[in-house]
Amino acid sequence: MISDARTLPDATVLQADFCIVGAGAAGISLALGLSQSGYKVLLLESGGEKEEAATQALYEGHVVNPALHSPTESYRQRRFGGTTTIWGGRCVPYDPLDFEARSYVPHSGWPIGYDEIARYYPQANRLCEAGVFDYRSETAFTRPLKPMIPGFDQRHFTMDTMERFSCPTDFHIRYHDKLSAPNIQILLHANLTRIALSPDGNRVTELEAKTLSGNGFSVRATCFVLCAGGLETVRLLLANRDVHAQGIGNQHDVVGRYYMCHIAGTMGGIHFSIPPASVWNGYDISDEGIYCRRRLALRPEVQKREQLGSFVARLHHPRITDPSHGNGILSALYCAKPFISYEYAKRLFEEDPVSWRDWCHHLKNVALGAPDIMGFAWHMLRDRKLAARKFPSVVIKSRTGLYSLDFHAEQTPDPMSRVGLAHDRDPLGMQKIEIDWRYVSQDVHTVKRSLALLQQDMADSGVGSFDYDPHNVEKEMTRYGAYGGHHIGTVRMGHSPRTSVTNSDCRVHGVANLYLAGSGVFPTSSQANPTLTIVALSLRLADHLQSLDFSGT
Amino acid sequence: MKRTVLVLGAGGYVGRKLMDALSRCEDMQPIACLRRQSSTMGHASVCFDATDPVELEKHISGIDVVVNCIGSDPTVMKHSAQALLQAARSNGPLIVHFSSMAVYGSACGLLDENAPLRGDIGAYANAKVEIERLMASYPRRIILRPGCIYGPGSPAWSSRIARLLKARRLGDLGAAGDGIANLVHVDDVAAAVIAGIRRPECAGQVFNLAMKNPPTWNDYFISFAKALGAVPVRRIGEKMLKAEGKVFAPALKILEILVGKLPVSLDLPPFMSPGLLSLFRQDITLVSEKAERELGLVWKDLETGLRDSALFEEEKK
Numbered sequence: 001m002i003s004d005a006r007t008l009p010d011a012t013v014l015q016a017d018f019c020i021v022g023a024g025a026a027g028i029s030l031a032l033g034l035s036q037s038g039y040k041v042l043l044l045e046s047g048g049e050k051e052e053a054a055t056q057a058l059y060e061g062h063v064v065n066p067a068l069h070s071p072t073e074s075y076r077q078r079r080f081g082g083t084t085t086i087w088g089g090r091c092v093p094y095d096p097l098d099f100e101a102r103s104y105v106p107h108s109g110w111p112i113g114y115d116e117i118a119r120y121y122p123q124a125n126r127l128c129e130a131g132v133f134d135y136r137s138e139t140a141f142t143r144p145l146k147p148m149i150p151g152f153d154q155r156h157f158t159m160d161t162m163e164r165f166s167c168p169t170d171f172h173i174r175y176h177d178k179l180s181a182p183n184i185q186i187l188l189h190a191n192l193t194r195i196a197l198s199p200d201g202n203r204v205t206e207l208e209a210k211t212l213s214g215n216g217f218s219v220r221a222t223c224f225v226l227c228a229g230g231l232e233t234v235r236l237l238l239a240n241r242d243v244h245a246q247g248i249g250n251q252h253d254v255v256g257r258y259y260m261c262h263i264a265g266t267m268g269g270i271h272f273s274i275p276p277a278s279v280w281n282g283y284d285i286s287d288e289g290i291y292c293r294r295r296l297a298l299r300p301e302v303q304k305r306e307q308l309g310s311f312v313a314r315l316h317h318p319r320i321t322d323p324s325h326g327n328g329i330l331s332a333l334y335c336a337k338p339f340i341s342y343e344y345a346k347r348l349f350e351e352d353p354v355s356w357r358d359w360c361h362h363l364k365n366v367a368l369g370a371p372d373i374m375g376f377a378w379h380m381l382r383d384r385k386l387a388a389r390k391f392p393s394v395v396i397k398s399r400t401g402l403y404s405l406d407f408h409a410e411q412t413p414d415p416m417s418r419v420g421l422a423h424d425r426d427p428l429g430m431q432k433i434e435i436d437w438r439y440v441s442q443d444v445h446t447v448k449r450s451l452a453l454l455q456q457d458m459a460d461s462g463v464g465s466f467d468y469d470p471h472n473v474e475k476e477m478t479r480y481g482a483y484g485g486h487h488i489g490t491v492r493m494g495h496s497p498r499t500s501v502t503n504s505d506c507r508v509h510g511v512a513n514l515y516l517a518g519s520g521v522f523p524t525s526s527q528a529n530p531t532l533t534i535v536a537l538s539l540r541l542a543d544h545l546q547s548l549d550f551s552g553t
Numbered sequence: 554m555k556r557t558v559l560v561l562g563a564g565g566y567v568g569r570k571l572m573d574a575l576s577r578c579e580d581m582q583p584i585a586c587l588r589r590q591s592s593t594m595g596h597a598s599v600c601f602d603a604t605d606p607v608e609l610e611k612h613i614s615g616i617d618v619v620v621n622c623i624g625s626d627p628t629v630m631k632h633s634a635q636a637l638l639q640a641a642r643s644n645g646p647l648i649v650h651f652s653s654m655a656v657y658g659s660a661c662g663l664l665d666e667n668a669p670l671r672g673d674i675g676a677y678a679n680a681k682v683e684i685e686r687l688m689a690s691y692p693r694r695i696i697l698r699p700g701c702i703y704g705p706g707s708p709a710w711s712s713r714i715a716r717l718l719k720a721r722r723l724g725d726l727g728a729a730g731d732g733i734a735n736l737v738h739v740d741d742v743a744a745a746v747i748a749g750i751r752r753p754e755c756a757g758q759v760f761n762l763a764m765k766n767p768p769t770w771n772d773y774f775i776s777f778a779k780a781l782g783a784v785p786v787r788r789i790g791e792k793m794l795k796a797e798g799k800v801f802a803p804a805l806k807i808l809e810i811l812v813g814k815l816p817v818s819l820d821l822p823p824f825m826s827p828g829l830l831s832l833f834r835q836d837i838t839l840v841s842e843k844a845e846r847e848l849g850l851v852w853k854d855l856e857t858g859l860r861d862s863a864l865f866e867e868e869k870k
Contacts, residue, residue: 129725176728177728177731177834287779287785288775288779288784289725289784289788387788388788388790388793389725
């Protein structure tokens with residue numbers, strides 16, 4: 001049942017077995033995982049069925065260095081479906097090595113192993129509509145695929161792993177009907193404002209929530225799960241200081257620390273000496289109709305030997321802003337910049353001003369590339385705009401064998417990279433967040449060394465050259481700042497409350513019935529985009545909650 | 554001594570498959586009841602109107618078992634069932650009656666044989682409910698409620714689906730295909746009839762017939778498309794499905810009626826009625842443990858069933 005909290009009489013008290021806060025990828029997956037349990041599940045969502053400016057504005061906050069981090073209300077959506085409503089759809093599982101404590105990645109190591117998550121990846125893949133859980137091109141495809149780079153020596157990088165693309169699935173639209181199960185109640189426009197604890201601080205007794213219309217209500221439940229995202233969860237824990245003076249789960253000042261996104265950028269120029277037509281940088285479509293893309297992934301044994309974080313790279317079109325690429329489609333995209341959303345435009349275009357001479361050059365490219373542009377426009381209309389499963393991104397095949405390198409790397413957990421509270425408050429009286437995102441020298445080392453290995457492999461293989469300025473790596477890897485809207489690690493799981501916020505079951509240390517879900521609990525970021533693992537971990541949590549003994553509560 | 558088994562509706566898909574299966578049984582002597590003479594039947598047959606009680610009574614005289622596979626127009630189904638019951642009262646054969654999962658109507662969840670009969674999804678379902686109620690008055694009857702009968706050449710659940718998959722009009726339907734496909738292989742259906750005839754204790758019983766752990770419709774379509782080689786599977790959006798139900802289906806139905814009046818036969822594309830599209834969403838699972846337990850059924854695995862069905866479609870081509 002889906003209803004609106006604005007219609008509740010003021011001071012209503014609701015009862016449930018499980019109360020979930022936040023209807024995004026984590027909250028919806030968790031509710032779906034509990035839908036057959038027979039327990040009564042109450043899912044509180046701040047937003048409505050569509051984006052609403054006043055609700056979205058509740059995400060407004062402060063960024064210490066705006067050059068390194070996007071505004072706090074970008075890359076996340078406060079509405080039914082959460083940020084899946086603007087999701088790009090890239091699904092990638094974590095690798096087994098990501099779960100290990102690595103001496104060269106400070107603060108790394110999960111309290112659970114890969115196998116613990118792997119049990120839930122197939123079901124997570126289904127929920128994300130990314131086909132069967134097989135991320136190796138050699139086994140996922142029964143037909144032979146065109147080699148990505150024929151003759152490339154894969155001693156450091158493998159071209160076998162791939163990413164799969166969701167439709168992308170908007171969890172609100174997709175699971176709306178399934179969430180209408182009789183034991184699930186979804187309450188829209190319900191903003192959590194207070195987590196009430198027992199006097200000893202060991203249990204949550206109730207949640208208090210308000211709507212922007214002014215009415216308030218409370219929820220009593222056996223268990224409470226915050227699925228509000230890696231930033232908002234920090235805010236909710238830190239804002240509640242009436243029992244625990246530093247905030248819930250924050251006796252050791254860990255909440256909000258270790259904040260990670262991903263380190264990403266576009267680098268240099270690859271010039272293939274092999275026939276350009278033999279290079280493949282596009283998507284392969286699986287039998288189930290899933291768009292899959294291979295990439296160059298740094299092998300785990302190389303990561304260990306070289307002491308690097310995880311790193312993947314894709315062949316990318318040349319830098320759009322520089323018209324010397326001579327490509328009409330890229331120049332046309334540049335000219336269409338005002339029509340592309342902030343989240344995607346940020347990566348496609350740089351903020352450096354473009355000269356009038358370059359503008360003229362772009363227009364010349366557009367004029368000369370008109371037939372290609374028409375073909376591209378038709379492809380994007382048919383395969384992206386009108387298609388139910390959307391072509392995931394702009395892929396430009398180079399006729400001359402010229403590409404840039406698009407990379408996506410792990411960010412090292414660092415306690416100094418953090419999310420905290422500012423002094424000013426939102427219209428509901430909640431303190432706003434302040435983000436101080438930082439990276440460390442290990443992050444620069446991972447990217448620098450990986451690029452150097454790739455450059456060496458290209459040359460040694462005799463397939464072409466990769467030219468870039470090694471002195472420019474740090475500038476390029478931080479050009480987009482904290483990348484991807486992936487809010488990771490702020491309420492990390494671990495064995496000790498001194499270095500983590502939750503235990504391996506995602507329960508907040510010292511609070512018997514408060515759980516957290518989402519990428520905030522990931523202790524490390526991997527190179528992988530987080531959504532698939534968020535869903536897998538939420539399904540695992542659903543199983544754990546159902547296994548608990550509630551007799552006597 | 555062999556049991557004589559009269560199969561009403563033997564010209565239909567299930568009837569033909571059942572005749573084949575019964576012919577292979579040493580203890581059965583099947584006779585096909587057809588509306589009109591067919592040279593392709595290859596079994597002993599009689600030809601008469603099964604809605605005529607006098608004709609029926611004449612033909613079931615001395616028959617041990619009557620299997621009622623008539624499943625077409627609701628009025629014909631009702632009239633033939635009434636005629637059968639009337640004829641059977643004087644002869645007393647065992648009746649194996651094919652009902653349908655449609656009797657459960659729009660119900661959702663796990664449904665065993667004791668679930669209420671809603672029949673609220675159209676005239677066909679309603680007629681099946683009415684007939685079951687009529688049948689209840691006859692003690693020597695077995696009622697079978699199969700789910701969607703698939704198998705090589707199954708017009709409704711294999712051949713039609715194959716054509717739609719190949720035309721990319723079916724595929725991954727997203728939320729519109731999350732319903733449960735209560736599939737049952739036609740060989741399992743025939744096995745259920747034979748087991749019912751051989752086990753006297755089954756008289757008076759009702760059995761759901763559907764495979765264990767059924768797939769969702771999306772899984773069925775994707776698996777079948779792979780078996781057919783109709784890949785990559787297309788994702789079908791809500792707008793396209795609306796057009797199928799509200800535009801293509803009525804247009805093709807009208808065309809079908811018009812073409813039916815022509816002296817020549819035309820092979821029209823299949824259509825998906827709004828009722829069929831609703832079924833693809835329906836979260837209904839037939840519990841068929843009773844059939845496993847009392848009829849001793851072991852369901853054919855889906856992979857084998859799909860492979861055989863795909864092979865049939867390939868050979869047909």
